[in-house]
Amino acid sequence: MIGINAGHTKSGAGYGAVGIIRESEHTRKVAAALKRHLELAGAAVKECTVDSAASQSAYLSKVVSMANGKELEWFVSIHFNAGGGRGVEVYTYGGRQYQDAVEVCENIAALGFKNRGVKAGTGLYVIRKTRAKSMLIEVCFVDTDDANRYLSVGADKIGQAIAAALIPHVVPVDPAGPVVVPPAQPEKQKYVKVIVPELNVRRSPSWASSAIAGTVRIREVFTVTDTITVGSTPMHRLKSSLYITAHPKYVETYEK
Template structure:
């Protein structure tokens, strides 16, 4: 199968990041999703990483996820999320609430691990509505439920990832196989993902997030920020955030 996997939201603390409760959604979507990708690759599937770690806004994050998913034909698109808001258990969203075999299996198999089965549901979600492939969004469990988090911690992200892999492929993941993957392909994947992270903002152009532009322009006008000898600013996302925070605190006048 050709499977697109999205670790939901941007990374923790960024615009578009996930819910925070007893655990942090942005962190756990990556814990589960990266393992899931490694397991599926190891089982011979073509895996496309549809994760977007940094975006200017939630909408930009969602659009980028769909762009990554729609850049090639996929048999299945899976977005990993964790729920919040005072419930308990697992639920899966599909287009029109269609009960795809894979979606039903995810609910059933996570239920078998001990999570309440909230079922396959219809909810108008951007990544479900705008991806071309058969799509589902998995809410593994609730970040703000003490019993869900206790169970999730006891099982571990690896076990949850294996269970989702089994549900979407219909094949058993052998423990040995997945442990081998954890050390090899998971590390490889992590490197791959880490390699993508430090986006550098050199110019005031489309690439520069809109929320940072007024501050960066001000700093350039005041001569506080000057480019290198090629005129490149060489700013990272973290630097943009610090400059904007300082600006909002009135430090640059």
Template sequence: MTKIFIDPGHGGSDPGATGNGLQEKHLTLAIALKLRDILNSQYEGHSIMLSRTTDQNISLSQRTNMANNWGADYLVSIHINAGGGTGFESYTFNGSYSGKAETNRLRGIVHDAVVNQTGFRDRGKKEANFHMLRESAMPAVLTENGFIDHSADAANLKSDAFLTRIARGHAVGLANALGLTPKSSGGDTGTQKFVEIIVDSLWTYNTADWDDKAVVVNRGEVFTVIRDKFPVGGGYMYQIKSGLYITANSSYVRYYTR
């Protein structure tokens, strides 16, 4: 199981770059959530952790500690640029370390996929002494997805469809770089799988981890299942279309097909 750590840059009282009515922290979170959902709905053989799923303050050290303690196999930190340019660029750590050639090879695959999906001007594959790259114990890339203070880039970044293209570029690149398996229909005849909440309220989870709580869902809500029941720490979970996970315990949910 390949562990992918997704870091939406900034958050909370740190808006990141601003311009043209946009804040970097909101754009990076939107892209990260879309990336998670695309990976979970279209690929298998991986698990995902996000440094944040809401607009909250998280220090750089907390972010890399999360990734390192989880034992992530790859880290992608998502950002939006500023400073008078236009286009897309990506970074790896500029120090001397074992695995640098492989880190740069993986980055190249992700970088090219984002450029291909978005049509961004390619500003190049670069190196820098950024905390997210330096302090991560696994190969890592930091992406800068357009310039928030450039009118044409900002116009694209205001489009939800374009944010999806950015996310899809990351997803395709990560899948190709990390060897993720595309989900196949397996001869499916069109049967859809659902889970209905049958208790007043119930937690969902960001990852297949009972301690990684996400949001509460309520009685009567129905979700599409994209991964059938699988064991997790003495219990069982389903993965739902949003990318979140939910208990498979029949005392709390009703599973059915249509």
């Protein structure tokens, strides 16, 4: 069973950060999506969300007592960051690099966010006080273009990305049930690096000297958008729309 906490109250004490988006509103959307995807995959979920409290500390202790009322495999708290940064990060006790926490970062990053990694959240109340293994996910920042990216990706994809990281590590209610499909990783980009002192670049896919647009130098790196064969020699089309030989005698081609 996985405990899910949509971070912060809906109003008053314990209310979340406000930027381009309101944290309290979107922790609930992501938590609902996460719950849906976990349940679709056959995992049991315990909601640990608190909508109102007399104070921040009352809020926190309510969340923890809900989490500790059940035997949980994971306690997952959904948050959004504020303060002008970019990217996803996850906090665990002592910064433990649990495989599922690392994959939460990777899966959300694959949706177009910077991966800030798994960090020590030992000082965070919900991390320290919950008996279960716990992770606090800062999906992205509410007050930078991260928020616009999040809005175009949508809460459902974020919930699916988190569920996909957790599912292989939790015990399903029904082992024969469906499996959550992790979001596709972005395709790697291909680069070409010049390994000879000087090399021609061409304005068209031709080896004719009339096609030469200029020269590039050793160690210069260019982004490749396509690789074709001209005559019997491979040629790269560059992001700049110029062409360069792909022959390994002159260039090194790699993906990253």
